[in-house]
Amino acid sequence: MNRCPNCGGSTLFKKGTLFQVNKACPACGLKIERDDGFFIGSMSLNYGVTLVFILTPIMILAYKGVIGTTAATILAGAGALGFPMLFYRSSRSWWLMQYYLFFPLHLPANARAPLAESEDDNT
Numbered sequence: 219m220n221r222c223p224n225c226g227g228s229t230l231f232k233k234g235t236l237f238q239v240n241k242a243c244p245a246c247g248l249k250i251e252r253d254d255g256f257f258i259g260s261m262s263l264n265y266g267v268t269l270v271f272i273l274t275p276i277m278i279l280a281y282k283g284v285i286g287t288t289a290a291t292i293l294a295g296a297g298a299l300g301f302p303m304l305f306y307r308s309s310r311s312w313w314l315m316q317y318y319l320f321f322p323l324h325l326p327a328n329a330r331a332p333l334a335e336s337e338d339d340n341t
């Protein structure tokens with residue numbers, strides 16, 4: 219969990235910190251933070267997962283009368299703040315993973331010689 223996609227080391231986050239991502243992998247040098255704002259996508263991912271798996275079920279339970287609106291409000295408030303914090307590290311990791319899922323050749327471990335001189339390796 220939360221490993222470097224290139225070398226597999228547990229190096230995604232700075233040692234001893236919960237929320238600080240390394241700019242590059244200390245083991246293999248892979249640039250983890252690719253561009254400024256690269257991880258904005260992980261925030262969207264985190265938001266979407268919170269909405270679908272926390273807030274929507276609470277809303278449905280309240281709508282069906284299983285829990286009262288006061289309980290639903292408290293649960294939704296706690297869930298909307300707490301879940302994104304718990305999911306933060308995984309959302310970063312997932313975001314990085316999906317990038318290399320779609321662009322596997324951008325990973326140094328998968329590098330090969332370009333097919334043509336004009337081929338853009340986009341690194």
Ligand SMILES: [Zn+2]
Nearest residue numbers: 222225243246
């Ligand atoms: Zn690495």
